[in-house]
Amino acid sequence: MNYYDRTKESYPTLTKGLKKIAEALLANPIMFATYSAKKNAETLDVSETMVVRFCKAIGYHGYSELQLDVQHSLLSLKLDSDELFKKSENSFESIMNVDAQNILQASSNIDWSIVEQVVETLIKAKEIKVAGYYHSFSYAHWFSFILNSLLTNVSLYRPETDTGIMKKGIEHCVVIFSFYRYAIDSIRIAEEAKENGNTVIIITDSVLSPISHLGDYVLSIQIAQKSMLEKSPVTFSLLNAILLHLAKKIEKVELVNPIKKYYIK
Incomplete structure (x- = not known):
């Protein structure tokens, strides 16, 4: 088993302090691949x-054995990406294959029971507001539209027109997309929603992101690279899974797959 499988298997039996380190490893393995045990201890505010x-x-x-395993796992991923542009043929296909690998890797890290709770929360909500800043806005725009x-x-x-989160109560749901480098405005919206007693759903790239502690439900999309180009296919794939699952539950699949509404001669 690699570091990820070992951490997930051992997680339920770890103490609170060790779980904090486990979550950091799963969310940001690059820290453990590059930093010393002392440096990571300082970053996480724990002892070496x-x-x-x-x-x-x-x-x-x-620590050295763990670090070598993390480095090997990340190197294996990086090599796939590095080889893409060395090939003169089928580079488009190769890029899509790497996207598919990233999606499969991320899907194995997602807690699907939380996703199920998110779907139920969205269905029951009286009103839903979706927010995202900078490159996260594209996710928010597409997700809110569908x-x-x-x-x-x-x-x-x-x-540019909204003045904050105004509605109060748990029945009002706020979905916030927040990815590295974590816009301060997104954090402020989450804080405002919490003060209003709203249900807050956070979609981010790390359980340790500065907005995660404000979410009632947190969906963390974990991949080795922080690149938006690598992160976007994974994010849209997760959103697609949420929307299709929700559509099936409320028996409106035809709205997201409206084959019968079009006539193509």
Whole structure:
């Protein structure tokens, strides 16, 4: 088993402090591939001894062995990406294959029970507001448009005209997309929604992102690279899965797959 499988298998039996390190490893393995045990301990505000104890708790002899395994796992992913542009033929197909690999990897890391809860929350919500800044806006725009066609109570938060989250109560749901480098405006919207008692759904790229603690439900899309070009196919794939699952539950699949509405001669 690699570092990811060992961490997931051992996670339920870890102490609270060791779980903090486990979550950091799953969310940002590059930290463990590049930094020393001491540096990671300082970053996570734990002792270096605890970092070493975590390594042993998930089956390694020490930090160096864990680091080598993480480096090997990330290198295997990187090599696939590096080879793309060395080929004179089928590079388009190769890029799509890497996207597919990233989607498969991310799907194995997602807690689908939380996704199921998110779907139920969206269906029951009285009103849904979807927000995202900078490159996250594209996710928010697409998701809100399709979701509104299914539920009819969804709106996109537009910073140029909206003055904040105004509605109060748990029945009002706020969905926020926040990816590295984590726009401060998204965090402020999440804080405002929490103060209003709204249900907050966060879609981000790390359980340790500065907005995660504000979510009632947090969907973390974990891939090795922070590149928007690598992250976007995975994000849209997750959103597609959520929308199709929701459409099936409310028996409106034809709205997201409207084959019968078109006539092509």
